[in-house]
Amino acid sequence: MHATMPPLIRFENLTLGYERHPAIHHLSAEIPAGALVAVVGPNGAGKSTLLKGLAGELRPIGGHIHLPDLPRGGIAYMPQRSEMDHSFPVSVFDMVAMGLWREIGPFGGLSRAQRHRVENAIEAVSLSGFEARQIGSLSGGQLQRARFARLLLQDAPIILLDEPFAAIDARTVEDLVHLILHWHAEGRTVLTVVHDFEQVRRHFTTCLLLARELVAFGPTTQVMTDALLARARHLSEAFDDNAPECHVAEAA
Numbered sequence: 001m002h003a004t005m006p007p008l009i010r011f012e013n014l015t016l017g018y019e020r021h022p023a024i025h026h027l028s029a030e031i032p033a034g035a036l037v038a039v040v041g042p043n044g045a046g047k048s049t050l051l052k053g054l055a056g057e058l059r060p061i062g063g064h065i066h067l068p069d070l071p072r073g074g075i076a077y078m079p080q081r082s083e084m085d086h087s088f089p090v091s092v093f094d095m096v097a098m099g100l101w102r103e104i105g106p107f108g109g110l111s112r113a114q115r116h117r118v119e120n121a122i123e124a125v126s127l128s129g130f131e132a133r134q135i136g137s138l139s140g141g142q143l144q145r146a147r148f149a150r151l152l153l154q155d156a157p158i159i160l161l162d163e164p165f166a167a168i169d170a171r172t173v174e175d176l177v178h179l180i181l182h183w184h185a186e187g188r189t190v191l192t193v194v195h196d197f198e199q200v201r202r203h204f205t206t207c208l209l210l211a212r213e214l215v216a217f218g219p220t221t222q223v224m225t226d227a228l229l230a231r232a233r234h235l236s237e238a239f240d241d242n243a244p245e246c247h248v249a250e251a252a
């Protein structure tokens, strides 16, 4: 496991966006190795965009994301659930086994030991007995468990989760939080977009509050204050989606 020397992420004056319209701009922050970070902010604040940038799905319009040398597949990224996840014609076993792609490649077969690891991951998310089920027949909570099992096998030092608890029953949330805390205890760096403030305060020691720019980053008790949350709402509402490349440009 590469959890012993977990990496540090550094955002340097980072601007990310779509078709040159910035969605987040001039963000600078350092994520310490092994941090468990809740990424919070109003709707449209840029939370998903930040995770996409880190996952390498969006190239910065400006600034940099500094990452240490990572093994192949060193960042595990779980986007928000979408219809596509459900409609993919594959069994729970095969979907979870995709977490081993880094080891086996796209067309490799599974060894007996690897099959065993897939079974263990399925068991860890309490889905034993569902191996042969098509994922299209799973409930939302069960599908999310299967997605977490796939992440477990990916064994990545950096884990990015976009709204993993959205529209999920309380029991499943509790089990998934448990897995996240376990990853944290193993020394992995975990960034999770979370909407429920109660969950943030209960489980996440560190918070990154976004509203198209960085509002605050630090211990949850110091970030999740009424004043900073109000500031985030205000900034988000005032942001002009059609602004050209950067209205605060080089002022930052």
Ligand SMILES: Nc1ncnc2c1ncn2[C@@H]1O[C@H](COP(=O)(O)OP(=O)(O)OP(=O)(O)O)[C@@H](O)[C@H]1O
Pocket (backbone or CB within 6 Å): 018, 023, 041, 042, 043, 044, 045, 046, 047, 048, 049, 050, 241
């Ligand atoms: N693929 C895209 N193309 C163009 N604009 C996009 C795209 N994805 C997001 N945006 C825009 O970027 C901004 C930030 O969106 P983002 O999804 O990152 O916010 P968020 O904080 O994750 O929101 P939510 O909490 O509602 O999921 C929004 O104005 C959004 O409309």
